[in-house]
Structure formats: structure tokens, C-alpha cells
Amino acid sequence: MLKKLIFSLTAILILASMYIVFFVAEIPIDPGSAAGDPNNFKIFYFHLPIAISAYISFAIVFVCSIMYLRTKKQKWDILSISAAEIGLIFAFLTLATGSIWGRSAWGDYWVPWDVRLNTSLILFLIYLAYLMVRQAVDEPEKRARLSAVFGIIGFISVPISFLSVRFYARVHPCVVPPCPSGGGGGIHGLPLYYLLFNFAAFFLLLASLMMIKIDNEWLKEKVSELKREKSL
Numbered sequence: 001m002l003k004k005l006i007f008s009l010t011a012i013l014i015l016a017s018m019y020i021v022f023f024v025a026e027i028p029i030d031p032g033s034a035a036g037d038p039n040n041f042k043i044f045y046f047h048l049p050i051a052i053s054a055y056i057s058f059a060i061v062f063v064c065s066i067m068y069l070r071t072k073k074q075k076w077d078i079l080s081i082s083a084a085e086i087g088l089i090f091a092f093l094t095l096a097t098g099s100i101w102g103r104s105a106w107g108d109y110w111v112p113w114d115v116r117l118n119t120s121l122i123l124f125l126i127y128l129a130y131l132m133v134r135q136a137v138d139e140p141e142k143r144a145r146l147s148a149v150f151g152i153i154g155f156i157s158v159p160i161s162f163l164s165v166r167f168y169a170r171v172h173p174c175v176v177p178p179c180p181s182g183g184g185g186g187i188h189g190l191p192l193y194y195l196l197f198n199f200a201a202f203f204l205l206l207a208s209l210m211m212i213k214i215d216n217e218w219l220k221e222k223v224s225e226l227k228r229e230k231s232l
Contacts, residue, residue, distance in 0.1 A: 086210060
């Protein structure tokens with residue numbers, strides 16, 4: 001019952017957020033300062049919540065990896081793989097939406113010398129490698145142990161990506177304070193409330209996808225266990 005309620009609320013908020021962004025929300029910058037179509041800058045309302053959702057997913061991988069090494073309980077490994085797969089989707093969407101936004105803001109889909117762009121790509125590749133490592137190991141306990149170590153070490157890429165604009169900002173704006181120039185990107189008034197609404201929608205989407213993925217992983221483990229018992 002609780003899951004159905006969360007799924008329903010997620011669907012409502014996601015649909016509402018899309019309506020607000022496309023038909024209600026104002027452009028979060030001065031239209032006269034936009035290098036391209038000012039309406040393209042509305043992607044910011046999606047881009048930032050998606051990026052933070054990716055960071056949260058990988059933080060879950062980090063915590064659950066530590067818990068697995070401490071307890072050796074399978075539930076932590078299942079939580080880790082679930083969060084990693086969902087986080088990877090969000091990380092890809094972060095790169096995709098950022099590139100679309102960058103096309104209007106900078107005139108190019110990718111600015112090679114921007115640190116945030118490169119660290120975000122590295123973050124994506126690290127967790128892609130995490131999933132590939134899992135696929136390469138068949139023995140469940142060895143796979144879970146190796147993945148946990150990878151999940152702990154790989155997490156270093158998350159704070160590096162998040163803090164990159166604070167240490168070496170070139171063209172990517174700093175939105176979440178503290179920022180080197182002070183403030184937090186100049187987001188205030190109604191745009192801030194629209195952004196917070198989108199945060200709520202995407203955090204609920206993250207929770208919903210996690211619940212679905214966890215259930216699927218438990219089913220896969222049960223099927224694998226039955227196959228192993230049958231082969232004995």
C-alpha cells in the first residue's frame with residue numbers, strides 16, 4: 001500500500017514538474033544575456049535535481065558497501081547494485097541535459113577544458129566500470145566483496161565532481177553554495193520554489209526506482225539460488 005502511494009505521488013509530481021517548467025516557470029536568467037534560445041535555459045530546473053539525485057545514489061552505494069564489508073549481509077549488496085544502476089542513469093541524464101544546456105549557454109555541447117564536465121564524465125565511467133566488474137564475477141560472495149571495495153574507492157569521484165566548480169570554475173556556473181564568488185548562482189524568488197518542487201519530484205522518483213530495482217534484485221537472487229540448488 002505504501003509503495004503504491006509513493007509511486008502514485010511520484011507520477012503526479014513528475015507530471016506536475018514538467019507542466020510547471022514548460023508552461024509556468026520563468027526563465028532562470030535574464031533573457032537578454034542568453035547566448036542561444038532563452039527557453040533552453042529552463043532545462044536547469046531538471047538538470048540540477050537530476051545531478052544531485054545521481055550523487056545521492058552513489059552515496060547510497062558508498063554507505064551500503066561499507067555495511068556489506070562489516071556485516072556480509074546480502075541486503076546491503078542488493079541495495080548497492082540497485083543504487084549504482086539508478087545512479088548511472090541519473091549520471092547519464094546529467095551529462096545529456098548539461099550538454100543541451102551548454103549548447104545554448106556556451107555555443108557548444110561540450111567544452112573540453114571545463115573541469116565540472118570532465119569530472120562528471122569520469123564519475124559516469126567509474127560507476128559504469130562498477131557494473132562491468134559485477135558482470136565479470138560469477139561467484140556471489142566474491143562479486144559482492146569486490147563490488148563493495150570498488151564502491152567505496154570509487155566514491156571519491158563524487159565529492160571531486162561536486163566540488164570541482166569551487167576549486168577551478170571556468171565556464172560551468174556554481175549554483176549550490178558556498179561558491180568562490182559568494183552566493184549560490186543567483187537563484188531566488190519563484191525560480192527557487194520551482195527548483196525545490198523539482199527536487200521533491202526527482203527525489204521521489206529516485207526512491208520509487210530504488211524500490212522497484214530492489215524487488216527485482218531479490219527476485220533475481222532467488223532465481224539464481226534455485227538454479228544453484230538444482231545443479232547440485
